[in-house]
Amino acid sequence: MTTGHLEHQIRSRLAAGGVRFTDGRRRVVAALAEADGPRSAAELHAALGTSIPLSSLYRSLSVMADAGALAHHHGSKGVTRYELAEWLTGHHHHLVCVDCGTVDDIELSEDLETTLQNVVKRVAKSAGFAADGHTLEIDGLCTDCQ
Amino acid sequence: MTTGHLEHQIRSRLAAGGVRFTDGRRRVVAALAEADGPRSAAELHAALGTSIPLSSLYRSLSVMADAGALAHHHGSKGVTRYELAEWLTGHHHHLVCVDCGTVDDIELSEDLETTLQNVVKRVAKSAGFAADGHTLEIDGLCTDCQ
DNA sequence: TTCCTTGCAAACGATTTGCATTGGA
DNA sequence: TCCAATGCAAATCGTTTGCAAGGAA
Secondary structure, three states, X not given: OOOOHHHHHHHHHHHOOOOOOOHHHHHHHHHHHHOOOOEEHHHHHHHOOOOOOHHHHHHHHHHXXXXXXXXXXXXXXXXXXXXXXXXXXXXXXXXXXXXXXXXXXXXOOHHHHHXXXXXXXXXXXXXXXXXXXXXXXXEEEOOOOO | OOOOHHHHHHHHHHHOOOOOOOHHHHHHHHHHHHOOOOEEHHHHHHXXXXXXXXXXXXXXXXXXXXXXXXXXXXXXXHOEEEEEOHHHHOOOEEEEEOXXXXXXXXXXXXXXXXXXXXXXXXXXXXXXXEEEEEEEEEEEEOOOOO
């Protein structure tokens, strides 16, 4: 079990904030790295064989998000799902199933992404809004729920 | 107090689903029509002078959303905000404040919107996803929270 | 008369927090 | 040694639901 590049990046980022990268957190990160989209605390709890109590999971997710290692997404039924921050995974967008709530990551072509960024910049500026990110959310039914 | 075009449209839509457009619901719709973005049950409760109990508010919002008159948006801290459906207000996107959670509506230029729609269609199809809507969410700090 | 809506109170479920204990650097 | 992390139980908080009374068609 070698310490990969991803773990190294996260460890440094967390350390900068006085946050420890414990074994449990390493396993949470691994689960998120394997996922193809954001995951909720409950989903991670199950994925990790319930080995980490929900309260610890919630605390670790929130701490790692505060440190900038994770990003969160708010879905239906008040469920928050976490994923690795974009500086770790690259910029992407979301396919959100309105039925089961699952979220899948997608990437846009480089040219549309550029166009999008220009528009975001322009629109935000004209609204006096300090934009720091954007996501195109596509709502609909995933293959399982159709 | 005349019955405007908007109320007429909503009344018909609700009626089609066996849903009544009561006085309380009319006031909720009026509050949403005046807002410049989605509003939570708590925000509406306050805006209406707490005259409508939260439970009734939640029930009305959910019933009207099911009937297709309202749409919902999921924001930080697990708060759901409602707004008039797009067939009533026109298609738009969101400026989401990561600090206070407020959401403001914005419209894109027609050409970018068209481009966006094409990409959504293409991306969804290739993922086997049945898309029925999309929103560009711009996260950042609103003028108040900067 | 039939069915929808309303209010209140109780129930829920996701998430948070207090506190004592354990563990890492 | 010192401060952060962990676990459990209790507490929060947004939202939902059961039920009896009120209202519209």
